[in-house]
Amino acid sequence: MNSKDDSDSLNPKETRFELDELIALNEEIISLVQAGIPLELGLREMGNELPDRLGKISSDLAGKMERGSSLSEAMNSEGHRFPKVYRVIVEAGIKSGKLTVALEEMSxxxxxxxxxxxxxxxxxxxxxxxxxxxxxxxxxxxxxxxxxxxxxxxxxxxxxxxxxxxxxxxxxxxxxxxxxxxxxxxxxxxxxxxxxxxxxxxxxxxxxxxxxxxxxxxxxxxxxxxxxxxxxxxxxxxxxxxxxxxxxxxxxxxxxxxxxxxxxxxxxxxxxxxxxxxxxxxxxxxxxxxxxxxxxxxxxxxxxxxxxxxxxxxxxxxxxxxxxxxxxxxxxxxxxxxxxxxxxxxxxxxxxxxxxxxxxxx
Structure with a gap:
């Protein structure tokens, strides 16, 4: 069994997130899941409230999820923005049925x-x-x-x-x-x-x-x-x-x-x-x-x-x-x-x- 293609990790745009920005987005997603709010709606509201880069990425994720993509699929399609390790954590959390637990450990x-x-x-x-x-x-x-x-x-x-x-x-x-x-x-x-x-x-x-x-x-x-x-x-x-x-x-x-x-x-x-x-x-x-x-x-x-x-x-x-x-x-x-x-x-x-x-x- 081979690991997933890591070619996207070489993309220089992958590090557009500062670590504190990624933590902030991650904790907002945790809050939405725990509150039972549909992610696409919550991310849309976050996109209107969060500044600059975070707001735009939240809005983009919300748009993709509104068109039928899962959170993992939406993040993978934005691979140049999200570190691969974070995308894999989201995917693993969804598969395990414990998304909030996986995201909290990462946070x-x-x-x-x-x-x-x-x-x-x-x-x-x-x-x-x-x-x-x-x-x-x-x-x-x-x-x-x-x-x-x-x-x-x-x-x-x-x-x-x-x-x-x-x-x-x-x-x-x-x-x-x-x-x-x-x-x-x-x-x-x-x-x-x-x-x-x-x-x-x-x-x-x-x-x-x-x-x-x-x-x-x-x-x-x-x-x-x-x-x-x-x-x-x-x-x-x-x-x-x-x-x-x-x-x-x-x-x-x-x-x-x-x-x-x-x-x-x-x-x-x-x-x-x-x-x-x-x-x-x-x-x-x-x-x-x-x-x-x-x-x-x-x-x-x-x-x-x-x-x-x-x-x-x-x-x-x-x-x-x-x-x-x-x-x-x-x-x-x-x-x-x-x-x-x-x-x-x-x-x-x-x-x-x-x-x-x-x-x-x-």
Whole structure:
């Protein structure tokens, strides 16, 4: 069994949604479903009330649904606007008969990523300010203080030390590298501002920048495993075949490795190929999840076990998130801010201390 064609995920227009916009639309849809209001009518009203992009997309969805399309079909026809992972979640929620549950889990995951990204950004503000100030003072040092150090060395007839040699070399080549750090900082800020798109759900595009931060991927993986387990449990409850359920639930996470492993397990299941210890390791999933999917053959038993596993993975994700929010500001302040101050201090005092040592020698 192969996963759905992912060619549309390469469309550059797919990230037109900011993550907070997608969350807002998702929660409006949840409210409409829970209130029992026909989606086409509710989305039409939302289109008149919501601003700009959200309003237009809501109106377009309403128009397609009024012409007979389901919510999933309407979103698929607007594929360039909606992230594939969101479209698959909607499809899986409809098939499971628990659309609101599927959308609520996605909304919780998206909110966690949104707040995590915002907190990471806030934690980096102070160290980057320190870096900018230190770099500015370093430029002042090269243009003003370095010439005075050189003059002092000449007056006292001291030999040029290695730190002073490197500083003189940097001053003479400043035209080549001087603008590079500010340019890199500017590019980083621009890229970071673009990480808030809906691609943050699966860390694609510029949102990979968030996923590269140590600890973030681990938190996201636990949320994904929790959502995967929850959604597959709902699908199995509706007697959706195992192979179809596992692939659909995996695609709803947006994780390429999880989708690849799900397709592999689905193919083995359809061929009635028994699982061994070595084959189970190929999936790369947590041991509990692998054990459940390879040993729990009764539909009702597997559904309940997956539900419990989903709760466990979400608790783990919550605990890791709590620790991350405590430790990451400390880490960035110490490594970036403290490292910058240390480097600037060494640049300032090494030439001075070397001069004192030479003067102290008989």
């Amino acid at each position: 919780n995951y998206a909110w966690e990523l949104f707040h995590l990204r915002r907190q990471i950004g806030m934690a980096m503000v102070y160290p980057l300010i320190v870096f900018s100030l230190a770099y500015g003072l370093f430029m002042v040092f090269l243009f003003e203080m370095l010439s005075r150090f050189n003059m002092a060395y000449e007056v006292f007839r001291l030999g040029e030390t290695r730190p002073l040699h490197y500083l003189n070399m940097m001053e003479s080549t400043i035209v080549y590298w001087g603008m590079l750090p500010p340019l890199l900082l500017f590019v980083f800020v621009i890229l970071w501002m673009r990480t808030g798109s809906s691609q943050l759900l699966n860390f694609k595009g510029t949102s990979r920048l968030v996923g590269w931060i140590p600890g973030v991927q681990k938190i996201a993986n636990y949320y994904r495993y929790g959502n995967f387990s929850e959604l597959m449990s709902l699908l199995i409850q509706q007697n959706i075949p195992f192979a179809e359920s596992i692939v659909l639930a995996a695609e709803a996470t947006g994780d390429d490795q999880l989708v690849k492993s799900a397709n592999l397990m689905a193919e083995r299941h359809l061929r009635s190929q028994p699982e061994t210890g070595d084959s189970a390791k190929e999936y790369g999933w947590p041991p509990l999840l692998t054990w459940l999917l390879t040993t729990k053959n009764q539909q009702g038993e597997l559904s309940l076990a997956l539900k419990n596993a989903a709760d466990m993975y979400r608790r783990k994700a919550t605990n890791y998130t709590r620790w991350f929010r405590i430790l990451f500001p400390i880490f960035t302040g110490t490594i970036i801010g403290g490292g910058t101050v240390l480097c600037y201090s060494l640049v300032l005092f090494l030439p001075f201390s070397d001069m004192l040592k030479q003067l102290a020698n008989p």
